[in-house]
Amino acid sequence: MKRVVITGAGTINALGKNVAETMEAMREGRCGIGPLDIRDIDRLSVQIGGQVRDYDELAWFNRQQVALYDRFTQFTLLAAKEAIAQSGLRFEGELSTRSGVVLGTAGGGVNTWDENYRSVYEEGRNRVHPFVVPKLMNNAAASHVSMEYNLKGPAFTVATACASSNHAMGLAFQMIRSGMCSVILTGGSEAMLCFGGIKAWEGLRVMSRDACRPFSANRNGMVQGEGAATFVFEDYDHARARGAGILAEVTGFAMTSDAADIVMPSAQGAERAITGALADARMNPEDVGYINAHGTGTAANDKTECAAVSKAFGPHADRLMISSTKSMHGHLIGGTGAVELLACIMALRDGVIAPTIGYEEPDPECALDVVPNTAREARVTAVLSNAFAFGGLNAVLALRAI
């Protein structure tokens, strides 16, 4: 089996327009959540989110590209540009055919759906732009990345709600480990902060109207975010042979299904994914110094997740650190695991643990070291990243310092 390493990272999200800005914000415990600037905000009861601000699509893309790229595709392409530039790779000849794209998104081109429904239903128009379908499809971002960088191997998109990115990155890991591919551009993206995208979430009544406070006793729900993060996953031998800089090693992945409830999470399903990822990585529980939590800030997730971690790690659960960076960048739904992997890389490479901000009151049902409010310097050599989706789908990645 091949070893798999990360040789490039890129992002755009509420905390920053690249990896350096995002990690700086995470180190400083800065909050990217604020009042939303979107159409018809007055008809929404939830009016905050982790929005990418001061974003001018025409600063990055020309008019023809904008006509074809939904916001989620634009975010993906910006993140991919940064990641591939860092990796130093050029995809030609055999490398091109042995390289692919595996991305996660839950909603795909939600803004495109929203704008065009508005046009035909509200404004009564009978004609839509010819590119609506290629713009909104969930695989649009993956396809545009493949075209932009000449990635001719497997390319596809995974949609498993809030676990989409982790499932995507887990598959990318397995595809390199098995020898199927040499390089995969992976991660995920979401751009759901529009009237319809927020209205749908409002209906579930799990949203906070003021802040995302994971693990804090006074938490009152989740806050949506948007953006993308992508990574270059590469065969270790291939990376070594070309002298590439390595950010971290991906060592394990597990996915489980609760097979129980469409929205309520199960501690057993989560625990099986955690122990599965450890086993796949051949890690002992004691090796893990940090977990990037799913940590949505809902009552249902946070209690269940803490119970699952306690069960999976036993006494070591009280010694490891676990934080939810959703408190800063919001919940990017299908893109969330990708942005959160940046916190894992920061922990392994820089020895800085991103905090859970907005933490105000201890909750006895979440009695773990959640790194409240302030980032911490700590040397960790192995980390996990949790994602638990609606539908009872759990996906956990394990990484090591290298």
Next chain:
Amino acid sequence: MNVQDKVIAIIAEQAVLQPSDVKLEHSLDDLGIDSLGLVESIFAIEEAFDVSVPFNANDPTASGFDISSVAAIIAAVEGLVRQKEAVGG
């Protein structure tokens, strides 16, 4: 149909019971209504009475909308309807 009958009809439909089988002292748990069923019932109440129910599933007790029993829900809805009429009047 008065508020009480309307609320009972909504809860009965959610619980797949006859309205006559829903008693005032029942809790939603007694009736087999889970968290998703509760959110759906609240949506149906909002639509039926044209009110906005202050309910957050993360902390049902914080919202002031008492869901501890059928009687409590009816009283809470009656309160919201009175408020609406006062504002509208």
